[in-house]
Structure formats: structure tokens, C-alpha cells
Amino acid sequence: MRYDTIDAHGKVSLRFANRMMHLGYGRSLARTAVIVLIHGLHATTITPEGEVIAEHLIDPNKSYQAKE
16 A cells, blocks of 8 residues: 655656556546555556546556556
8 A cells, every 4th residue: 555646747657566657637636636556467556535537457567557
């Protein structure tokens, strides 16, 4: 679990398997407080109120992870 804020470019940085990954959300969600729940290769992002913003299936071979 990770508490973070989406940056001005619509991304959250995440270290996964000793690599820096970037989860993409889009600029419309910039500066939104989020909670990223990670289980294996699956990441779910929710707001502190519990609304699901995005789900990512992490590909360890790519540094940028787009929304599903």
C-alpha cells in the first residue's frame, strides 16, 4: 500500500522489483491524493474516499504503465 499524490503530469512514481516505474493516470487527475494498492503485478488506485480511479497490470519490462 502506498499513499501518494498524482504529479502535475498525471503520473505516480513507484519502485517495483528494483526498477522505477511510472503509473499513468492523465493530467485531468493531477494533484489528486491517492492510495495505490499493490498485489503481485496488479495495482489498483483509489481515492481516500474509496473511489477506484484506475487499475494497472504491471509489466516489469516497461517503465511506463498505462491504465487498463
